[in-house]
Amino acid sequence: MLTIEQLDKTYRTGDHALRQVSFVLEPGQLIGLIGPSGAGKSTLIRCVNRLVPPTGGRILFEGVDVARVGRRELRRVRRRMGMIFQEYALVERLTVMENVLSGRLGYVPFWQSLTRRFPQADVDQAFALLERVGLGDQFDKRADELSGGQRQRVGIARALQQNPELLLVDEPTASLDPKTSRQIMRLIRDVCEERQLSAIINIHDVMLAQMFVDRIIGLRAGAVVFDGPPAALDDGVLTTIYGEEDWTMMRATAVEDAAEAAERAEERMAGLR
Amino acid sequence: MPTVDRGDTRIWTRRTSREEWLRWALLFATVALFVWCWQVMTETTIWAFVWDAPVQAVDIGDRMWPPRWSYIERLWWPLWDTLNIATLGTLLGIVLAVPTAFMAARNTTPSAWLVRPVALFIIVASRSINSLIWALLLVAIIGPGVLAGIIAIGLRSIGFIGKLLYEAIEEVDESQVEAVRATGASPAQIVDYAIVPQILPAFVGISVFRWDINIRESTILGLVGAGGIGLQLQASLNVLAWPQVTLILLCILVTVIVSEWVSAQVRAAVS
Numbered sequence: 173m174l175t176i177e178q179l180d181k182t183y184r185t186g187d188h189a190l191r192q193v194s195f196v197l198e199p200g201q202l203i204g205l206i207g208p209s210g211a212g213k214s215t216l217i218r219c220v221n222r223l224v225p226p227t228g229g230r231i232l233f234e235g236v237d238v239a240r241v242g243r244r245e246l247r248r249v250r251r252r253m254g255m256i257f258q259e260y261a262l263v264e265r266l267t268v269m270e271n272v273l274s275g276r277l278g279y280v281p282f283w284q285s286l287t288r289r290f291p292q293a294d295v296d297q298a299f300a301l302l303e304r305v306g307l308g309d310q311f312d313k314r315a316d317e318l319s320g321g322q323r324q325r326v327g328i329a330r331a332l333q334q335n336p337e338l339l340l341v342d343e344p345t346a347s348l349d350p351k352t353s354r355q356i357m358r359l360i361r362d363v364c365e366e367r368q369l370s371a372i373i374n375i376h377d378v379m380l381a382q383m384f385v386d387r388i389i390g391l392r393a394g395a396v397v398f399d400g401p402p403a404a405l406d407d408g409v410l411t412t413i414y415g416e417e418d419w420t421m422m423r424a425t426a427v428e429d430a431a432e433a434a435e436r437a438e439e440r441m442a443g444l445r
Numbered sequence: 446m447p448t449v450d451r452g453d454t455r456i457w458t459r460r461t462s463r464e465e466w467l468r469w470a471l472l473f474a475t476v477a478l479f480v481w482c483w484q485v486m487t488e489t490t491i492w493a494f495v496w497d498a499p500v501q502a503v504d505i506g507d508r509m510w511p512p513r514w515s516y517i518e519r520l521w522w523p524l525w526d527t528l529n530i531a532t533l534g535t536l537l538g539i540v541l542a543v544p545t546a547f548m549a550a551r552n553t554t555p556s557a558w559l560v561r562p563v564a565l566f567i568i569v570a571s572r573s574i575n576s577l578i579w580a581l582l583l584v585a586i587i588g589p590g591v592l593a594g595i596i597a598i599g600l601r602s603i604g605f606i607g608k609l610l611y612e613a614i615e616e617v618d619e620s621q622v623e624a625v626r627a628t629g630a631s632p633a634q635i636v637d638y639a640i641v642p643q644i645l646p647a648f649v650g651i652s653v654f655r656w657d658i659n660i661r662e663s664t665i666l667g668l669v670g671a672g673g674i675g676l677q678l679q680a681s682l683n684v685l686a687w688p689q690v691t692l693i694l695l696c697i698l699v700t701v702i703v704s705e706w707v708s709a710q711v712r713a714a715v716s
Contacts, residue, residue, distance in 0.1 A: 221627055223623055223627060247629040247630070247631065248629065249629075250627060250628065250629035251628060251629030253627070255627040255628075257620060257624055259620055261620040261621055261623065261624035262621070263621050263624075263625065263638060263639055263643070264618075264621070264642075264643075265642040265643065265645065266638070266642050270638075274625055274630070274638050275628050276628075277628045277630035277631075277634045277638065278628050278629025278630060279629075282633050282634055285630075285634050285637065285638070327624075330624075330628070334628055334629070
C-alpha cells in the first residue's frame with residue numbers, strides 16, 4: 173500500500189537526513205522504525221505525509237506519488253494518514269472533543285469547522301472512539317487538564333477519527349512511564365488489528381518495538397541498515413544500528429527499570445492513601 | 446580563557462583583565478556623558494524661576510483648591526465621549542491590527558518578501574506617530590470632533606496591537622500546528638484550530654491593555670480639538686479656571702483607575 177523508493181532528504185543546513193531509503197509497507201503491517209537519535213526516523217515519517225518535503229525519490233501511497241502531488245491533492249492524501257506524536261501535540265486550549273473532531277478537518281468545509289457544527293456522524297464516531305480509548309467521560313475537559321497517558325489516548329482518537337488507511341506514529345511513548353508506554357503500544361496495535369490498518373512506528377525503545385511490531389527497520393545515519401522480523405534482531409544487528417554497547421546488559425537493565433518504576437508507582441499510591 | 450596558571454595552581458577569574466578594563470572604561474564614558482548632558486540641559490535654565498518654583502507651586506495649588514464640584518454637571522457628557530473614543534478607537538485598531546499581525550508573522554504571512562515588509566512597515570509607521578499628532582492631522586483633514594479622536598486612537602493602536610500580536614503568533618507551539626496540518630486541514634482551518642487557541646489569551650490581554658492606555662490618551666485628545674474631556678480641560682486652562690482644572694484632573698484619575706482595574710481583571714481571567 174505504501175512504497176518508498178530511493179527517498180532522499182537533505183536539509184537546507186546541509187544535513188543529509190535520509191539516504192536512498194526504500195521499502196514496501198504491506199497492508200495490515202506494523203513497521204517499527206528504530207535507530208539512534210539523529211538517524212532520520214522523524215524525518216522519514218514526516219516525509220510520508222510531506223510535513224517535511226523530500227529532496228529525492230518517490231513515496232507511492234495507493235499509487236499516488238505523495239512527493240509530487242499538488243496542494244489540494246496533498247490535503248486529500250494527508251487526511252487518509254493518521255498521525256500520532258511524541259509530545260501528543262494536542263491543541264492544549266481546546267477541549268478533548270474539539271481535538272478529536274479536528275481529525276475531520278480534511279473532510280468538512282471551513283465554515284462548518286469554524287462554527288464547530290460537525291456532521292452528526294462525525295460526532296457519533298468521536299464519542300465511540302473516546303469510549304474505545306477509555307476516555308468516554310472526559311470529552312468536555314480541556315486537553316491540558318489530562319495526564320500524559322490520557323493525552324496520548326486523545327491523540328490516538330484524533331488520528332482514528334480521520335478513518336485513516338495508514339498510521340504514522342512518532343515516538344508515541346517517549347514522554348510516558350514504562351507501564352503507560354506498554355498500554356499505549358498495546359492500544360495502538362489493537363486498533364490497527366481491528367481496522368486492518370498499517371502503521372509505521374518510530375520508537376527508540378528496542379524491547380518495546382520487538383514486543384509489538386511485525387517488522388523492524390533499522391536506520392543509521394539516514395540509511396536502512398536492517399529490515400526484517402523482530403526475532404532476527406540480535407546483538408550483532410543492534411551493534412550495526414546503534415554502535416558498540418553491551419546489549420545483554422541493556423536488556424537486563426530495561427527489565428529492572430520497568431519493575432522498579434512499577435514498584436515506585438505503587439509506593440506513591442500507597443503514600444496517598 | 447579567564448584562567449591563569451601560576452605554578453601548579455590554576456587561577457580562575459570571571460573575566461579576562463582586558464574585559465575588566467573595557468568595562469571600567471565604559472562605565473567612565475557613561476558618567477562623562479551624563480555630566481555633559483546635565484551641563485547642556487542647565488545652560489539655558491533661568492535659575493531665578495527655579496528658585497521661585499516652590500512659591501509658585503503653592504500659589505497655583507492655593508488657587509486650584511477646592512475643586513469646583515458643581516462643574517461636574519458639564520463633565521458627564523465629555524467623559525462619556527472620552528470613553529467612547531477610547532473604546533471605539535480600540536475596536537477600530539483591533540479590526541485593522543489582526544490581519545496586519547497575521548501578515549507580519551513569519552509563520553503565517555502569505556509572502557515573506559512581499560507582504561511581510563508591507564505589514565511591518567504599517568506597524569512601524571503607526572507606532573512612530575503619537576496619538577496626539579494623529580489627532581492633529583485628522584482634525585485638519587476631517588474637522589474637529591469625536592470622529593477624529595476615534596480614528597486617531599485606532600491608527601495608533603494598530604502598531605501596538607499588531608506588533609505584540611505578531612510576536613505571539615510567531616511564538617506558538619509548532620507541534621500543535623503540525624498535528625492539525627497532518628489531518629489534511631486547509632490553511633484557514635489550521636489558523637482556526639491550531640493558532641487561534643494558542644494566541645487567544647495574549648490577544649485578549651493585549652487588547653484590554655491597549656484599551657486601558659487609550660483611555661489615558663483620549664483624555665488629552667481634546668487639546669487639539671479631537672473631542673472628549675480634553676476640550677473642557679483646554680477651555681478651563683485658557684480662562685485660568687483652576688478649580689475646574691482640578692475637578693477635571695480628578696475625573697481623569699478616577700477613570701484611569703477604573704479602566705486599569707477592569708483591564709487587570711480581564712487579563713487575570715484569561716491567563
